[in-house]
C-alpha cells in the first residue's frame with residue numbers, strides 16, 4: 001500500500017486540532033555510539049550541510065564520524081541530567097505546560113505533542129499519534145524564533161516528506177518564525193530585567209546566536225537579518241544604547257567562514273577593550289542545551305576570564321517559563337484563526353449512529 005490511512009477511524013470521533021512543537025533533536029545517551037548515530041542523521045541532512053553529496057559522504061563517514069562522536073560525547077556528559085538531555089527534558093516540559101494551557105482554553109479540542117527533527121521522538125511517530133487521536137487540523141511550531149533553512153526549512157521538509165506517504169492530509173499551518181513577535185521580545189526582555197534585578201548590570205550585554213556558514217546568508221537565507229532584528233527589538237524594549245550590547249554568532253562547525261562576529265573571539269578580545277563584565281543571552285535558543293549550557297556557560301566563560309575578564313554571567317533560555325508558554329499559546333491562538341472547534345460531538349455521534357456510518 002503506497003499511502004497509509006488511519007488505523008482506528010470512527011465517524012463519531014471528534015475532530016481535533018493538533019499542535020506539534022519541535023526542536024532539533026539530541027543524542028539518546030552521552031556516549032560515542034549514540035553520538036555517532038545522532039550526528040550521522042543530523043549531518044546527512046542536505047539542508048544543514050550544503051556540499052555536493054558524494055564529497056560530503058566521504059568527509060562525513062571517513063573523517064567526522066570517526067573523530068567528533070567521542071569529543072561531543074564528552075561534552076554531552078557534562079550537561080546530562082537524570083531526565084536525559086536538557087534539550088529533550090525541556091521540550092517535554094514545554095509541551096506539557098502548553099498542553100495544560102490549551103486544555104484550560106479549549107478543553108479536549110486541542111491536543112499538544114512534541115517531536116525532534118533528528119532522533120526521538122521522531123516527527124513521523126508523533127504525527128501518527130496525533131492523527132490517531134483525531135487531529136484533522138495541524139499547527140506545527142518549530143521552536144526556532146529566527147527562520148533558517150537549516151533548521152526551520154528542514155523541519156518543513158520532514159513534515160512534507162511524511163505527508164507524501166499519507167492518504168488523509170490535515171489542514172496545515174506552519175509557524176515559520178517569531179523573531180519579532182511582541183510577546184517573544186517581551187518575555188526575553190523581562191528575563192533580562194529579572195537577571196539585572198538580582199545581579200545588577202554588566203559592561204556589555206551580548207546576544208549570541210547559533211551561527212551558520214556565511215555562504216548561506218549570501219545565498220539568500222534570512223536568518224542573519226532575523227537575528228539582528230531580534231537584537232534591535234530587544235535593545236529598544238530594554239532602552240539599551242548601541243555601545244551597551246552586541247550581536248555575535250557561536251557554535252562554528254567546519255573550516256569555512258561562518259557568520260561574524262564570532263562569540264568566542266569577541267569574548268577573548270573584550271577585556272583588552274575595557275569590557276570587564278559581560279552578560280550573555282542566547283535569543284535563538286528556546287531551550288537550554290549543549291550549545292548554551294556547555295559552550296556559552298562554560299567554554300566561553302573560560303575564554304573571557306582567561307583573557308582578563310572579571311565577571312561573566314549566562315542568562316538562561318526561556319525554557320518552560322510561564323511567559324514563554326504564554327507566548328507559544330499566543331502563536332497557537334493566532335494560527336487557529338478561522339478554524340472552528342468541534343463543539344457538536346454528541347450530535348455528530350448520533351447522526352453517525354443513525355446513518356449506520358460508524359465503523
Ligand SMILES: C=CC1=C(C)c2cc3[nH]c(cc4nc(cc5[nH]c(cc1n2)c(C)c5CCC(=O)O)C(CCC(=O)O)=C4C)c(C)c3C=C
Nearest residue numbers: 024025026048072087148150151210212253284289290291
Ligand atoms: C538555534 C538554531 C540552530 C541553527 C541555526 C543551527 C545550525 C547548525 N548547527 C550545526 C551543527 C551542530 N549543531 C549542534 C547542536 C545544536 N544546534 C542547535 C541549534 C541550531 N543549529 C542546537 C539547539 C543544538 C544542541 C542540541 C543538543 O543536543 O543539546 C551540533 C551537535 C553538537 C556537537 O557535536 O557540537 C552540531 C554538529 C550546523 C552545521 C548548522 C548549520 C549549517
Ligand SMILES: [Fe+2]
Nearest residue numbers: 024210251291
Ligand atoms: Fe547547531
Ligand SMILES: [Fe+2]
Nearest residue numbers: 251290291295
Ligand atoms: Fe557547540
